[in-house]
Amino acid sequence: MRSSVEGVRSAGGRAARRLLLGMLACLAALWLAACGVQVPSDPDGTLDRVSGGELRVGAVEEPGLVETEGPSPEGPLPELVRGFADTVDARVTWRVGSEETLVTALEDGELDLVIGGFTDQTPWIERAGLTRGYRNIEHADGRSLVLLVPMGENAFLSALERSLDEEVGG
Template structure:
């Protein structure tokens, strides 16, 4: 009986050593998870967050050169959390998605829902129902496909806003 116990401890030690070796190998390669292949989050932090907005009643309003509404306020707060300035572009959804693909904007906001038709061309946040000022409306936001660190940072921020 004691011999079997030693064998099991030996097997556990081997697995632990292999797991540690794998972790060290990944760390040596400077692998970051989640990753941004184009470095969107790093570029935006302390820089400029380029946001595209599709005007949507009750979410994003445009009056002359001014934007307002709950999505506008939320994105301005997110930008401030990254110590970034915000540059806004107003356009239709298709134009905004093309701008995401071209790298002209970092985030697209508007009346996008979880059933958005743009999932195959952009990364989509989780659906949010409880964001301030949304009156229970479901919304998602779009970021360039593959920019997972930016997406993760935006979702973490929105998670915090949803619980307020």
């Protein structure tokens, strides 16, 4: 009889602990909301800065995806960037260069986005944030393409992915 009473007490104790933890989680969420903390957030404010302003984009030549001849890059990826820029009321400025040069500029805060033939297997994952992989981009040829963003700029990344999801699907 004693063991069954102890089982009831311990089950009741576990339920009370779960309730208490749930209440604490709710209080923490309310506190964060009251403090104006947004999730996801951008530690460097990329989305806020580009919205209604300038979207600085690096473009790496990739036949069929990014053509860099002419006054501004053309192709499916630059068109997706222009579509995203429209959603945040930004004007796009372009910088053409090599992967190394543009990823370094992204890290240094000189660029907001880098496009090219990057796949979800890119070695730049150690130095840049990546969008989800997108296979439905014209001329992707079955590759899962990603765009590079500054590390930690999650609100910017989320807004970009929403735009890409609408244009090419997830």
